[in-house]
Amino acid sequence: MSxxxxxxxxxxxxxxxxxxxxxxxxxxxxxxxxxxRISEIAEAAGLPKANVYYYFGSKAEIYRSIxxxxxxxxxxxxxxxSEERDPFEALEAYVRAKLEHSRRFPDETRVFATEIxxxxxxxxPEDRELMRVGMLRPxxxxxxxxxxxxxxxxxxxxxxxxxxxxxxxxxDFEIMAAHTLEVKKLKRADxxxxxxxxxxxxxxxxxxxxxxx
Amino acid sequence: MSxxxxxxxxxxxxxxxxxxxxxxxxxxxxxxxxxxRISEIAEAAGLPKANVYYYFGSKAEIYRSIxxxxxxxxxxxxxxxSEERDPFEALEAYVRAKLEHSRRFPDETRVFATEIxxxxxxxxPEDRELMRVGMLRPxxxxxxxxxxxxxxxxxxxxxxxxxxxxxxxxxDFEIMAAHTLEVKKLKRADxxxxxxxxxxxxxxxxxxxxxxx
DNA sequence: AAGAAAGCTGACGGTTGCGTCAGTTCCCGT
DNA sequence: ACGGGAACTGACGCAACCGTCAGCTTTCTT
Numbered sequence: 001m002s003x004x005x006x007x008x009x010x011x012x013x014x015x016x017x018x019x020x021x022x023x024x025x026x027x028x029x030x031x032x033x034x035x036x037r038i039s040e041i042a043e044a045a046g047l048p049k050a051n052v053y054y055y056f057g058s059k060a061e062i063y064r065s066i067x068x069x070x071x072x073x074x075x076x077x078x079x080x081x082s083e084e085r086d087p088f089e090a091l092e093a094y095v096r097a098k099l100e101h102s103r104r105f106p107d108e109t110r111v112f113a114t115e116i117x118x119x120x121x122x123x124x125p126e127d128r129e130l131m132r133v134g135m136l137r138p139x140x141x142x143x144x145x146x147x148x149x150x151x152x153x154x155x156x157x158x159x160x161x162x163x164x165x166x167x168x169x170x171x172d173f174e175i176m177a178a179h180t181l182e183v184k185k186l187k188r189a190d191x192x193x194x195x196x197x198x199x200x201x202x203x204x205x206x207x208x209x210x211x212x213x
Numbered sequence: 214m215s216x217x218x219x220x221x222x223x224x225x226x227x228x229x230x231x232x233x234x235x236x237x238x239x240x241x242x243x244x245x246x247x248x249x250r251i252s253e254i255a256e257a258a259g260l261p262k263a264n265v266y267y268y269f270g271s272k273a274e275i276y277r278s279i280x281x282x283x284x285x286x287x288x289x290x291x292x293x294x295s296e297e298r299d300p301f302e303a304l305e306a307y308v309r310a311k312l313e314h315s316r317r318f319p320d321e322t323r324v325f326a327t328e329i330x331x332x333x334x335x336x337x338p339e340d341r342e343l344m345r346v347g348m349l350r351p352x353x354x355x356x357x358x359x360x361x362x363x364x365x366x367x368x369x370x371x372x373x374x375x376x377x378x379x380x381x382x383x384x385d386f387e388i389m390a391a392h393t394l395e396v397k398k399l400k401r402a403d404x405x406x407x408x409x410x411x412x413x414x415x416x417x418x419x420x421x422x423x424x425x426x
Numbered sequence: 427a428a429g430a431a432a433g434c435t436g437a438c439g440g441t442t443g444c445g446t447c448a449g450t451t452c453c454c455g456t
Numbered sequence: 457a458c459g460g461g462a463a464c465t466g467a468c469g470c471a472a473c474c475g476t477c478a479g480c481t482t483t484c485t486t
Contacts, residue, residue, distance in 0.1 A: 034248035050465050116389045158410035162379050169378035176329045197371035205418030263435050
């Protein structure tokens with residue numbers, strides 16, 4: 001019944017590292033790196049502080065591990081876009097997936113947002129490289145669509161930023177969005193309307209001219 | 214030659230408060246509230262730490278004064294939108310003005326962004342009310358345009374968020390945008406291209422249907 | 427010119443938080 | 457069932473930081 005060393009799911013180390021990482025993510029998202037105390041993380045994880053230090057060498061190490069995990073997830077998420085798909089179908093799916101991610105995991109993306117806002121002091125060169133190559137594929141896909149005349153010839157990187165920023169906003173600046181919408185908290189329906197609006201404006205604006213004048 | 218008490222420009226108090234406020238804005242933007250030391254602010258302002266405390270009662274007081282100033286500026290900036298103007302002209306002017314502001318004063322908006330990300334712990338109820346009423350006018354204007362059939366019937370608040378988020382992104386997440394564009398630092402031309410892209414996509418998507426099918 | 431008010435500041439107290447460590451307990455293969 | 461390694465932890469050292477204060481200097485007013 002007890003955990004085996006060979007069972008990776010139940011290994012004590014894996015379980016506790018996840019406990020710490022999850023608690024830290026929640027706290028870093030709310031209070032930032034400097035604003036979060038290791039003792040808070042420990043308490044939220046249900047462990048004594050010294051135990052946290054048994055698994056992680058420092059606060060920065062916990063923080064960096066969270067950033068790294070998010071970055072790898074992020075680059076994977078761009079796979080929605082492939083040259084063969086219909087551009088509007090693919091982009092709509094991407095926008096909706098991004099918003100859904102914002103809705104379900106706001107804390108991860110907030111930690112990353114705070115880091116970027118601060119100028120990326122904890123991002124390693126490898127992290128930055130991950131970001132760079134992650135953007136390569138979608139840009140190529142957009143350029144291919146443009147070359148085939150399937151979407152209007154807009155700047156692909158700026159287009160990605162525009163789409164990205166909208167989805168990001170609902171997670172990172174949720175309380176601002178809630179204020180704007182005059183609701184207490186964003187509900188699933190709000191995210192759906194957000195997606196609809198983006199589809200009806202930005203994506204619609206990408207359609208090639210139907211009329212000459 | 215020396216400053217007179219009646220001269221508001223040169224009054225020592227006004228000058229030093231501005232010195233402190235400016236230095237604090239730069240530092241809060243980079244390092245957040247908790248990450249910024251009063252001693253750093255003092256050094257950046259060229260004053261001894263105790264002198265900072267002569268003008269401000271606490272770190273939180275400096276921080277709140279920055280937030281308040283930004284909020285009042287912000288609500289004023291929405292005046293671009295008025296019902297009488299052509300929607301696309303007005304919205305384009307708004308987007309360009311917003312991006313220009315992001316380019317010229319990235320630090321102010323970053324301080325605010327960090328605060329919102331954290332959930333707004335230092336925002337007073339008055340601040341929140343300022344945000345709410347600031348949004349009232351533009352929404353009314355958008356609704357009037359929609360009622361007159363000048364733009365497509367999209368959700369006005371979500372539209373504002375979409376426009377807002379894009380402009381915001383270039384200031385707050387500048388290093389992310391720079392990475393995406395594969396440049397070291399954003400130049401004026403990048404902001405112009407950003408504005409063009411938004412105009413050509415999101416605003417273009419707002420045009421009423423020219424063709425039925 | 428002289429008194430008052432505003433501006434200024436070095437030194438310090440109290441607190442908090444990061445990270446350590448020595449010693450204990452638990453787990454697990456054999 | 458036992459030995460060794462992994463897991464755990466209370467107590468603490470040390471450094472950093474916020475905010476204070478008592479007394480000094482400059483500026484202003486009359």
